[in-house]
Amino acid sequence: MALTPFMIELKEKNAVIVGGGRVAERRANTLLNNGASLTVVSPDAEEGIMQLAEQGKLVWKQKGFAGNDLGHAFLIVVATDDPAVNESVVKAASPDALINHAADSEQGNVQFPSFFRRGHLSISVSTDGASPMLAAGVKRDLQARYDESYEAYVDFLYACRQHLKQQSSLERSEQRDILRELLSTAYLNSDNQQKMYDYLEALTGRSPL
Ligand SMILES: C[C@@]1(CC(=O)O)C2=NC(=C\c3[nH]c(c(CCC(=O)O)c3CC(=O)O)Cc3[nH]c(c(CC(=O)O)c3CCC(=O)O)/C=C3\N/C(=C\2)[C@@H](CCC(=O)O)[C@]3(C)CC(=O)O)/[C@H]1CCC(=O)O
Numbered sequence: 001m002a003l004t005p006f007m008i009e010l011k012e013k014n015a016v017i018v019g020g021g022r023v024a025e026r027r028a029n030t031l032l033n034n035g036a037s038l039t040v041v042s043p044d045a046e047e048g049i050m051q052l053a054e055q056g057k058l059v060w061k062q063k064g065f066a067g068n069d070l071g072h073a074f075l076i077v078v079a080t081d082d083p084a085v086n087e088s089v090v091k092a093a094s095p096d097a098l099i100n101h102a103a104d105s106e107q108g109n110v111q112f113p114s115f116f117r118r119g120h121l122s123i124s125v126s127t128d129g130a131s132p133m134l135a136a137g138v139k140r141d142l143q144a145r146y147d148e149s150y151e152a153y154v155d156f157l158y159a160c161r162q163h164l165k166q167q168s169s170l171e172r173s174e175q176r177d178i179l180r181e182l183l184s185t186a187y188l189n190s191d192n193q194q195k196m197y198d199y200l201e202a203l204t205g206r207s208p209l
């Protein structure tokens, strides 16, 4: 069965990564960037993980995995290079835990997609494990299509939409026409964004900014 795409809040959620190698380091950065409270369990670790531990950004338990290392983890990442250890992590996990298994995705229930952000816009690509390289390639294509200018553009869309939602004097159809008009690529240009702000101010008597 196909996986379900999901956006998830990880702020202050306990996450445990078992393993301290290259995959673990990639996962550690993703999880910390999204506010998780992170513990890494591994006898050795990549330089980057050690530095994050020294900076107090994660807890590194420098040891081999034991069943009681998982605590009440919300998310468990299984990322050692030893299949027997990986199996024992899955066995020790609560049946309701979210588990990402780096070496054998079917042993887990969560996968990390290839993704990038442009401010409020985030784009994720998944192949359900068929080809992570294809996922990364599609992501690169989309990064070129949705370049850095989209960050300011999506902020602009956000400001305009919030402003329009507050205008009870405008008919819903008028609001929708303007929202649709904002999708013109002309508004990727900051001068045109300013013109639209000026237009909305003239229309509603209030500045959207
Ligand atoms: C997208 C990305 C995100 C990230 O990891 O951050 C990601 N893998 C990436 C790269 C990558 N991974 C691998 C290679 C080497 C080439 C190859 O084997 O194909 C490369 C390429 C490279 O390194 O360039 C090896 C590999 N990966 C998995 C297995 C085990 C298995 O298939 O079960 C093995 C074999 C291990 C072995 O040989 O022992 C499994 C998974 N990898 C996933 C995600 C999930 C599925 C996502 C999807 O299909 O869309 C899934 C199922 C589970 C998970 O880990 O969540 C990231 C690209 C980031 C980017 O650049 O944007």
Ligand SMILES: NC(=O)c1ccc[n+]([C@@H]2O[C@H](COP(=O)([O-])OP(=O)(O)OC[C@H]3O[C@@H](n4cnc5c(N)ncnc54)[C@H](O)[C@@H]3O)[C@@H](O)[C@H]2O)c1
Binding pocket: 018, 019, 020, 021, 022, 023, 024, 041, 042, 043, 044, 045, 046, 063, 064, 065, 079, 080, 081, 082, 085, 101, 102, 103, 132
């Ligand atoms: N999902 C992906 O994107 C992806 C990509 C490449 C590889 N892999 C797979 O993920 C696994 C990890 O890959 P890697 O490149 O990070 O490996 P790695 O060799 O860089 O790291 C392995 C880590 O496992 C730790 N470890 C070993 N025994 C342990 C134990 N008993 N308890 C805790 N930690 C222990 C080691 O200390 C080391 O930090 C491999 O099985 C590989 O096949 C997955």
